[in-house]
Amino acid sequence: MKKTYRILPVYTGDVSGAASALYEFGGMTVIHDPSGCNSTYNTHDETRWFDKESLIYISGLNDIDAITGNDDKFISDICAAAKRMKPRFIALANSPLPYLNGTDFKGICRVLEEKTGLPCFYVNTNAMHDYSKGQSEAFLSFAKKMLQSPEKKIPNGVNIIGMTPLDFTSTKIELSGYETVSNWGLNTSYDEAVRAAEAELNIAVSSSGIASCKYMEEEYGIPYIKGLPWNGRPFDYMDVERKPSANYIVGEPVISGSIAAYIKIKTGIDYNVIATTEITDGLLLDCDRKCHGEEELEEALKDADNIIADPMVKLISPPNANFIELPHFALSGRLYLKKIPDLLKPGLYCPGI
């Protein structure tokens, strides 16, 4: 049964993804939820608490307010918190119960804007999707609400879009001839993030950056490419042809595709991507595939010779396959936190390649 998990954990959820994406942007993110989502995010999906503060809260929704659709407390609590904490904007994230009772978040945003004078936007989550979807929605909503046509462009200015600790540990991207305008959203700030429209190029380093890159292309004429930069240059992993093989990289498609392309260029060996996160449209080559859930992934790996994946995937991999561990925080969380490599240095985590 596709919906059951016997061995693997699920990926970080969309609500956590949204909170992670907006963590450093200077706003106040409010998850409309009793307490579960916040605790999950706080404990398992966020690493920055001790080094950087962020205004992330829950509404503490109770059964009566959920049943009666009482939004007044939610609104007044947010107004009180905003007055006190003075965020640059307010973002609201949904969870299963408000999703079920059809809470009008866009309407609430309008009321909050009137009452607080702050920009307010809704991030379309419901706790039933993975982090990539939540991050994508958060980045896109932020872009739509907060970006403005720039007065000037920064020559060779580039934005890194789709980078959070759920996928990345480092932001050290060396791009010769380019100036980084903003990073969405690791080691960054509100002031940097809102300057994104001044860039001349966007680089989507994960699938969660694609939607906002497309938006910025349409709205501000900023072209984008997708993939991790290699050798100091922006690099579109889809440009490297790969053939079907029994070597697999399991994980997020843009990162996995970029690593597969790197290996192909470096060694000529074909690795196929098995994308296990949600956003894959236009991000896979014909030799790649998408898998949903533990059962499908186990089946897909049956003929594997070589596997690059999070160590937990080893538990459902054929015992005779060669396994290269690439811990992924959005899957195994804190279990392998100290072993997560800098994705931008593939020589370190693919030593045999």
Added chain:
Amino acid sequence: MPTSSDERVRIGDAEFPKPFVNGLEFNAPVHGTWNIVHIGFRIPEAHQIYICADNCLRGVVMTAAEMGELGRFSSVVLEEDDMTHSGRIEETTIEGVTDCIRKLPKIPPVVIVFPVCVHRFMGCDIGYIYKELEKRFPDVIFIRGFMDPVMQKRGTTPDQRLRKAMSDIIPKLPAKEDTVAFAGSDMPASENDFKKILELNGLTIKDTADCRTLEEYLSIGESSLFICQYPAGLMAVRAITQRLDRKYIYCPLSFDFDTVEEEIRQSGLSVPDRFFEDGKDACMAELKKLKDLIGDMPVAVDYTAVPKPLSLARFLADNGINVKTVYLDSVDGSEKADFEYLQNNFPELILHSTMHVSDRRPVRSEEKVLSIGQKAAWFEGTGNFVNIIEGGGLYGFSGICEFIRLMEDAFNNSKDMRDIVPRKGLGCRSCI
């Protein structure tokens, strides 16, 4: 008296039992307390199955993973179609749980099933689900858990109900007069006067928090007396003693000597000569040592450390220890007398909320503070803290002595707070 809209309030100005206004909630990155996953694993050989949406599932599955217990954990993911099709949520739950059990190398004797808030709001027919599961797996004991935090603001919490559900499977066995059980706590009884007295009386001691096998757990049904020392376990202990027609004593860790003496006397257990006098003397001697050691160093206490934080604050303050702050969000009804006493005698004592929006930017003083509990340690930003939750299985004069020794140790030896407090479930295995 108005409830405070600030994150801190002098106890002299505070309102009982809710000193703070409800609002948006902050969650400190401190996780030593137990959740329903930790609690469920207290039943040996039990398998847990959660049926919920991705984001909700993530927290519980990673709890199990960090405990190294994924082999006893399965999950069923609910998706939008389960919400929009009539009858689908029951079908997904039944078929999902069935699939999880059938995929296990061996059918477990006990399965704890956790539906969630969504099941309640969809009007899901829970009775039908268990009827069907029990038909499919007649040899499995199903425990009816629930992960529904939306219900916890009023009435009982999911963990209180889980403790009760876990006790519901303990059978009524012939009572053995020489057998007594500690029940309802997560921490096994340690430095504990009741444990000492039971041992002195030659009685057999059982503990729901310390069973090695399922058989041992179920044999708790032969206990003639139950001792509950944790408030969240009281509902379970009341239910099981009523069902089995047994007696129970409720005695959470208190720092009031008279309360301890009265509780032990009321138990009817035989107590050695000078037990109370010697116990009190030992506590006072230990307390003097502590005072000599820490002098006027400020002390902070949090509600996760002990069941009765105000009883502790009162005890320390009455004995010359400079208690500065108690971290809590509400005051339990059983602490009303301590609250009023502190209000009248130590009005400058600060009550500090642990989930107020301002707590996201805690203001930490330069002053060195000795903290009791992980939350107090985090808020005060100190490594000098007593790393304890739920009273740590301590009770009575021996428990108080041990507690004071832990404070002395915390003063003398700084801990790596940043490494310790993010770990979940103090006392459980942690693989991070």
